[in-house]
Amino acid sequence: MEFTELITKRYSVRAYKPDPVEDEKLQQVLEAARLAPTAANRQPFRLIVIHTAGREEELKRIYPRDWFVQAPLVICACAVLSEGWVRRDGKRYTDVDVAIVMDHLILAAANAGLGTCWIAAFDPVAAREVLGLPEDVEPVVFTPLGYPADEPRPKERKPLAELVRYERW
Secondary structure, X not given: OOHHHHHHHOXXXXXXXXXXXXXXXXXXXXHHHHOOOOHHHOOOEEEEEEEOOOOHHHXXXXXOOHHHHOOOEEEEEXXXXXXXXXXXXXXXXXXXXXXXXXHHHHHHHHHOOOEEOOEOOOOHHXXXXXXXXXXXXXXXXXXXXXXXXXXXXXXXXXXXXXXXXXXXX
């Protein structure tokens, strides 16, 4: 798919078919995430691929929506805090790095005909418990991964004139 078409067609999927995701497609999506740029190329992230079958109730402790566990897979993108780059003023870039990684993953999934939905409103305590995360690893974002069972709604976005400044604020 051409890039402009891809970013136009991608949407937040909130209903999934039970069909399994082929390993080849999963590997394509994960490879796109691996290739994402990160500050100083530190790659301070880890992706946890979770099969939902048989774990629905446990996973719903993390995010309590039925559609979250409809997809055959859920992916958690985590920041490894000790590996991240820090700017001189102390600004940590791990959240930025993980966001770029997840964006690559989501776009690659859409390109492969798969659906995703960026989920930041999860319970971090439950995520730590369910996934057995070490102290230095922070869950940043989740997404289901599977074949969409819904249709995209029209995208509502602010006009460019409201979002873009030239030269100065």
